[in-house]
Amino acid sequence: MTRAISLQDVSKTYTRGVRVVDRLSLHVEPGEFLVLLGPSGCGKSTVLRMIAGLEEITEGTLLLDGEEANDLVPSERNMAMVFQNFALYPNMTSRGNIGFPLRVENPGEDPRPRVDATARMLGIEDLLDRFPAQLSGGERQRVAMGRAIARHPSAFLMDEPLSNLDAKLRNHLRAEISKLTRELGVTTVYVTHDQAEAMSLGDRVAVLRGGVLQQVGTPRSVYALPRNVFVAAFIGTPRINLLRGLVRAPLDGAMTISLGKQFLRLPEPLSRDHQLLRVQQGREVIVGLRSEAVRIAKHSSARPGEVPLTGLVEHVEFQGHEILVHFDTGSQPAVVPDLEAPRPASRPSRRRRREGGVTVLGRLRERAEAMRAGPVVVLDEPAGPDPAAPSEPRLPGDLVVRTTPDIDLRRGLQVPLLVDLAHLFVFDQHGERICPAPARLPDLDE
Ligand SMILES: Nc1ncnc2c1ncn2[C@@H]1O[C@H](COP(=O)(O)OP(=O)(O)O)[C@@H](O)[C@H]1O
Ligand SMILES: [Mg+2]
Incomplete structure (x- = not known):
């Protein structure tokens, strides 16, 4: 059967x-x-x-x-x-x-x-x-x-x-x-x-x-x-926030990940996962924060395992049961190639694609090959808009936070945020996950 x-x-x-x-x-x-x-x-x-x-x-x-x-x-x-x-x-x-x-x-x-x-x-x-x-x-x-x-x-x-x-x-x-x-x-x-x-x-x-x-x-x-x-970016809505970070050990010895103008200070003693970041010192990484990993800390203080950031409200997306707030934190988003917004069904027919010329198909093939061989992540900003690349609607801000609809936020407000480090992802320059450490939770088929 x-x-x-x-x-x-x-x-x-x-x-x-x-x-x-x-x-x-x-x-x-x-x-x-x-x-x-x-x-x-x-x-x-x-x-x-x-x-x-x-x-x-x-x-x-x-x-x-x-x-x-x-x-x-x-x-x-x-x-x-x-x-x-x-x-x-x-x-x-x-x-x-x-x-x-x-x-x-x-x-x-x-x-x-x-x-x-x-x-x-x-x-x-x-x-x-x-x-x-x-x-x-x-x-x-x-x-x-x-x-x-x-x-x-x-x-x-x-x-x-x-x-x-x-x-x-x-x-x-x-x-x-x-x-x-x-x-x-x-x-x-x-x-x-x-x-x-x-x-x-x-x-x-x-x-x-x-x-x-x-x-x-x-x-x-x-x-x-x-x-x-x-995988992190392909799965989940809203898409995970991916920020370019730099791992640092400043003068007082505490490990931090700088995110443009701000930084995440990792609490001491370092957790097992965060210790793995020591070898990344001085290197660029990608910080991944899902929209539920950050909360707005207007009237509350940090819980254990949370570290502060601030964000400037750029855009508020009302969804009924929740609000998505787009913040500008002064960091730079990491670019992941090959992530495509689902396109409408009006794809050209196979015949048209064939007739459309060897060049377009050839270029697509080349790109596919290059992407397979190359790193998953582009840490340098692309040299300019690639007309062949599927464009993703870019909303303002670099960090999207999910919150309950009762909070009243307006564009231009500076808001204290708290990042839950238990939900912090760090990826290396090739896009492979460093934190949480691979195989940390064997029951989650890793
Ligand atoms: N008959 C074919 N001859 C040549 N290339 C093909 C043919 N069918 C599919 N491809 C190519 O193989 C790749 C994978 O196609 P496909 O399996 O249809 O992808 P998906 O279903 O994920 O959209 C694409 O680059 C597509 O252009
Ligand atoms: Mg298909």
Whole structure:
């Protein structure tokens, strides 16, 4: 029935020798819901298609239930794929669409009972006689799910199945998919570029960047202990604050991390994690502070483990249940390349991309290669705006703090802040995490 999927050192090279997936090793347990997460173009669909058998594996081994499966044709793998664009046959009713794979696989058998049972499960009985053009986006995606489920596959492979839907429907179907796959207990590999979706769905999340696996773990562990600055920045909203810092031991001997005009003074005696910073003395680091790691200290004093900063209010973002306050602390944000704001679905077609000229594609490839080889972090400011780089909406300020909506803050106010050092991340110049020390919490699959 449901099966284990293992990738061992799997690579994919399309023509011209660029590795779009680079020595990927990943094990998915039977019945597990694993999410492949990463920015557009990082190789997620390619991985899924290699698992499905729609794309040849260039190097490495795919094991299904422990047996090599590189050369099995898709039908022998008995997996069901669900795509972003639904891919329903327009000339067939929902009944026809759901029953189609059943009729192909078992030509002598009446697909009706299975189609009906599936429709009941998805609550789409009243849609069975309609054609795709007579269905809304959400209904079409339910039918597509039905087609996948009816076959009783040994695994679901889902490639951004919700990205064409509006936000409300997406949240609704997200919950449905989660419930359904768990009830069915079928191994699922789910691809998305949406970190919130990944975090809410996955038993585990595997983060890919430029075809290279960055980290795999439970949503909780990748959020709490990101292995590098890319993972830290990719996961969580609002995005983690990343500031350029310099590790110092000033005259009085106390360790500090200077952040532009201010500094974080690490309390004595140094914690085990902070001791690790000694070897970084005089070096640039990246300080990572999630928006909940800093609080506004208007009427309260520091608790143990908190150190002060001040911030100038630049912008106040009212969200109803909370407020995001953008401060200017006089520090410089660190730049993480290859982090992409999810783009709208209006990507040029593959044909247009091809015709669009070798140069654009070539440049993208070069960049992908360079990013894979190079450091994760650019500590020097970029020489100027790169027109090819995806631009991220930059809000004013360098530090975003989350707070309760009862606080009244206006632009231009100077506000005392407290940084909770228990939630301080420090990354080295290559973007690898120094603090908290790797493998500090073995239960968080590090
Ligand atoms: N058939 C193909 N031929 C050449 N390059 C491809 C092909 N399909 C995908 N690629 C390239 O491989 C990389 C990964 O693509 P893909 O797996 O679709 O990424 P994702 O699903 O993460 O957006 C991209 O750079 C893409 O342009
Ligand atoms: Mg894709």
